[in-house]
Amino acid sequence: MLTSQADVRDLVAAALGGDQGAWRDIVDRYSPIVWAACRAFRLADPDAADVAQTVFLRLVEHLPAIHEPAALPGWIRTTARRECLRAIEDRNRQALSRFDDLATTQLPPDPRSVDEALLAGERNAALRDAFATLSTECQDLLALLMRDKPLPYKQISAMLDRPIGSIGPTRLRCLNALRSAPVLAPWAPTAACAEGHTP
Template sequence: MADDPSVVALVIEARDGSQLAWNAIVDRYAPLVWAIGRRHDLGRPDIDDVGQSVWLKLVEHLADIRDPAALPGWIATTTRNECLRVLRTSRSREQAEHRADPEPYAEGGFAEIEQELERVQRQAALRSAFRELRPRCQELLSQLFKEQRPAYRDISATLGMKIGSIGPSRERCLSELRRCPALAVLIEGEGAGATREARRR
C-alpha cells in the first residue's frame, strides 16, 4: 500500500507537541490494537492493558521512528509484543511459549494482521477524504450510505433535493470523493499492488 501522507503529517505534528494529532493517531489505530489483541484471544481488560502499554511506548519512542510512514507497522509489531507479554504474565510459561511459536502466524496470522492494518488505513483514508467534501456532498452521501438507507423521497424531503437529481448528484459526489488526495493515494497504491500481483501470475 502506498504511504499515507496523513499519517506522516500526524506523526510530525505529534512530535511537535500537538495533542490533536496525538488523539487522531490513537483514534485511528485503536481498532488495530484491538484486532491484534483479539487475535491473541485476550479479553477486554487485557486488551486495555496492552493498549495502554502500546500508547505509552509510542510516547517514549515517537521521536525514534525515523520514517513516519512506518508508524502503522510499528504499532502492529509493538502490540503483538505486548500481547505476548500479557500472555506470559497471565498464563503458564508453557502456554505463552506455545502462543509465541511463530508457526501459527506462518499459517495466516501475520496475513490477518496485515489485512486488519490495511482495513484500518482504508477507513482512515475514507474518513479523511469525506471531511474534504463539500457539506452538501457530505449530507447526501451520509444519507445514501446509512445502514438502513432512507427512500429517495425521504432523502429529497430531508435535503430539499428533487428526486431526479439525487442519482446524478451522488455520482458527482463519489467522483469528488475519489479525487480527494487522501483517497487518491490509497486507490493508486491498491492499483499498483494489483498490477504487481497480476505480473507474478
C-alpha cells in the first residue's frame, strides 16, 4: 500500500486520468475512515453501505478540487460525518412520515378528535418547516439529541467533533432559534394562556 503524500498525489492523478485500479486503491485505502464514522453514528449495515457509496460518489465529483493529498482523509472524514447525519435525518423523516400516514388513515370518528388530529398534523408540518430553517450545526445537533435512544453528550461531542461543554449551550441556542421561527408563531401560546387564563 502506498504511504507517502507523493504516492497519494500520484494515485489521485491516476484516478483523475481514468485509472480504475487507482480508484479501487483509493476506496480500499479510505473506506476504514468512512466505516468508522458509520460505526460512531451507530448506523445499520445497509445505511452504512449507502453512506460509503455516497461518500465515494461525492469524491468522484470533488477530487479535482482536492489539490493537497494530506487533505484527502479529512475531506473523506467530514463528508462521511455529514452523510451519516443525513442518513439519520432521512430515517427520522421517514418515521415521521409513517406516523403522519398512520394518524391520517386512522382518524377517530369524533369530529373534535378529527379537528385535534388535523391541528396536530399542521403543527408538526410547521415544526418540520421551522427545523429546516435552522443552521446545519443546529440541525445536526438536534437530530442527534432527538433520537429514539438519546446519546450521551460525550458521544455527541466525538461525533460532531466539538467540546462537550459547548453542547448544552448550543442546544439551548438552537431550541430558542427553533421556537422563534416565524412559521411557528401561530402555534406559540398567548401570554394569557401561558399564565393559565382562558380567553
